[in-house]
Amino acid sequence: xxxxxxxxxxxxxxxxxxxxxxxxxxxxxxxxxxxxxxxxxxxxxxxxxxxxxxxxxxxxxxxxxxxxxxxxxxxxxxxxxxxxxxxxxxxxxxxxxxxxxxxxxxxxxxxxxxxxxxxxxxxxxxxxxxxxxxxxxxxxxxxxxxxxxxxxxxxxxxxxxxxxxxxxxxxxxxxxxxxxxxxxxxxxxxxxxxxxxxxxxxxxxxxxxxxxxxxxxxxxxxxxxxxxxxxxxxxxxxxxxxxxxxxxxxxxxxxxxxxxxxxxxxxxxxxxxxxxxxxxxxxxxxxxxxxxxx
Amino acid sequence: xxxxxxxxxxxxxxxxxxxxxxxxxxxxxxxxxxxxxxxxxxxxxxxxxxxxxxxxxxxxxxxxxxxxxxxxxxxxxxxxxxxxxxxxxxxxxxxxxxxxxxxxxxxxxxxxxxxxxxxxxxxxxxxxxxxxxxxxxxxxxxxxxxxxxxxxxxxxxxxxxxxxxxxxxxxxxxxxxxxxxxxxxxxxxxxxxxxxxxxxxxxxxxxxxxxxxxxxxxxxxxxxxxxxxxxxxxxxxxxxxxxxxxxxxxxxxxxxxxx
Numbered sequence: 001x002x003x004x005x006x007x008x009x010x011x012x013x014x015x016x017x018x019x020x021x022x023x024x025x026x027x028x029x030x031x032x033x034x035x036x037x038x039x040x041x042x043x044x045x046x047x048x049x050x051x052x053x054x055x056x057x058x059x060x061x062x063x064x065x066x067x068x069x070x071x072x073x074x075x076x077x078x079x080x081x082x083x084x085x086x087x088x089x090x091x092x093x094x095x096x097x098x099x100x101x102x103x104x105x106x107x108x109x110x111x112x113x114x115x116x117x118x119x120x121x122x123x124x125x126x127x128x129x130x131x132x133x134x135x136x137x138x139x140x141x142x143x144x145x146x147x148x149x150x151x152x153x154x155x156x157x158x159x160x161x162x163x164x165x166x167x168x169x170x171x172x173x174x175x176x177x178x179x180x181x182x183x184x185x186x187x188x189x190x191x192x193x194x195x196x197x198x199x200x201x202x203x204x205x206x207x208x209x210x211x212x213x214x215x216x217x218x219x220x221x222x223x224x225x226x227x228x229x230x231x232x233x234x235x236x237x238x239x240x241x242x243x244x245x246x247x248x249x250x251x252x253x254x255x256x257x258x259x260x261x262x263x264x265x266x267x268x269x270x271x272x273x274x275x276x277x278x279x280x281x282x283x284x285x286x287x288x289x290x291x292x293x294x
Numbered sequence: 295x296x297x298x299x300x301x302x303x304x305x306x307x308x309x310x311x312x313x314x315x316x317x318x319x320x321x322x323x324x325x326x327x328x329x330x331x332x333x334x335x336x337x338x339x340x341x342x343x344x345x346x347x348x349x350x351x352x353x354x355x356x357x358x359x360x361x362x363x364x365x366x367x368x369x370x371x372x373x374x375x376x377x378x379x380x381x382x383x384x385x386x387x388x389x390x391x392x393x394x395x396x397x398x399x400x401x402x403x404x405x406x407x408x409x410x411x412x413x414x415x416x417x418x419x420x421x422x423x424x425x426x427x428x429x430x431x432x433x434x435x436x437x438x439x440x441x442x443x444x445x446x447x448x449x450x451x452x453x454x455x456x457x458x459x460x461x462x463x464x465x466x467x468x469x470x471x472x473x474x475x476x477x478x479x480x481x482x483x484x485x486x487x488x489x490x491x492x493x494x495x496x497x498x499x500x501x502x503x504x505x506x507x508x509x510x511x512x513x514x515x516x517x518x519x520x521x522x523x524x525x526x527x528x529x530x531x532x533x534x535x536x537x538x539x540x541x542x543x544x545x546x547x548x549x550x551x552x553x
Contacts, residue, residue: 022379026372037409101302122541124493131316144332232402249404
């Protein structure tokens with residue numbers, strides 16, 4: 001019977017101590033290696049770290065003002081929104097019919113087809129992007145095939161354009177739209193559709209009045225899951241876009257690594273993060289807590 | 295009705311074609327004899343020979359594996375602690391904690407990676423494998439916690455109480471009862487953490503030091519430098535077969551767990 005025994009007994013009885021013992025290591029890790037970096041970026045953005053890397057307590061909004069008044073940055077920000085928006089819409093237009101067909105029209109091989117749909121996404125994101133490059137290239141098999149079939153006169157020059165960036169984003173993120181949609185459509189009570197038919201509604205009307213409104217949660221989840229990674233995309237514009245197709249991620253990268261202007265880069269990062277978080281918070285407010293448990 | 299069904303069917307087939315054709319073209323042309331990426335001349339393994347004889351590739355593969363293993367172990371331990379605290383106890387500030395766990399999943403990786411790099415430089419921490427591992431763990435903890443929490447939801451604690459009543463102490467109960475029962479959750483979360491680390495590009499790109507490369511970094515630098523080439527086709531197909539085998543393994547494990 002010693003001090004350690006008493007201590008152990010105390011730990012055993014006291015839930016607060018137990019919870020703290022469980023929480024401190026992971027939270028400390030996150031605090032230091034995930035949250036502290038953003039704190040330092042925050043300090044840079046408010047001009048509170050000088051060029052000698054010393055902290056100075058003279059906060060200023062100068063870098064934010066420079067970012068916000070600079071039309072070039074705004075243009076790139078709007079372009080990112082536009083790219084991500086078009087990607088979401090295309091994913092929805094492509095993904096909805098597929099999810100609908102597999103969920104409503106297939107009987108036997110549903111699971112098989114969903115797995116077949118997911119298999120290409122087992123390949124890592126980078127390799128998928130590279131695979132798309134291998135058919136978008138001017139010298140690619142696709143271009144050779146289309147020219148030899150006389151469907152096109154000269155190879156399609158699509159690499160390093162807006163279209164290439166959006167096309168690859170759709171290819172990479174389509175699964176993020178289809179899976180929540182499919183899960184949602186599977187849960188949808190199909191007797192409602194039968195009721196509508198019995199009462200004389202046309203298929204189109206049934207779809208517009210019942211299926212579509214009831215699948216809104218799936219659409220919203222898919223929207224968020226595609227839009228957020230798309231708007232923050234860095235790799236795709238870097239690989240298949242040119243300087244004219246840069247997005248916010250590339251701009252932040254340029255400031256940190258290219259121009260080495262960490263202050264402006266930090267202000268841009270902070271604004272971008274605030275934008276993403278407010279988007280998610282709005283979504284959670286609208287859909288409730290369960291909205292995030294996809 | 296019939297027309298709509300036919301349309302949906304054809305549309306779905308076209309979408310599957312869209313999903314598979316880039317990957318198939320890439321793999322097929324990795325076996326091409328000529329340097330062309332558009333005209334297939336003859337079957338050949340010459341590009342694979344080049345990849346296999348490249349020591350950089352093997353070194354990167356080895357790095358990817360051991361980094362992935364360390365990341366998996368560390369994030370499993372930390373994630374398990376977090377998941378246990380969240381599922382078993384009620385405490386004030388729990389909802390704030392849950393948001394703090396979710397944020398690393400939401401924030402775009404480029405912002406996360408550059409911020410971490412800025413801090414490494416600010417604190418004069420030398421870049422290398424350790425900084426890469428830390429960067430991976432920082433986002434893997436969240437995924438591990440989320441997966442574990444979902445799988446622990448239906449966990450029956452009466453079995454632990456039974457063990458305690460029968461005289462087992464807290465540690466015995468944890469190692470003989472809790473951990474074995476949580477095995478499926480731990481396996482699922484661990485496989486996810488390994489995949490995330492193994493496939494990661496952005497975090498690795500910005501937190502690695504000179505000379506330390508993982509497989510995605512080798513693919514990236516060659517794709518960013520030279521675009522599409524037969525050699526990169528075969529390297530990518532080689533990397534693809536690893537991710538693919540791993541995914542099949544993961545699926546089989548998950549299937550078995552669900553039974």
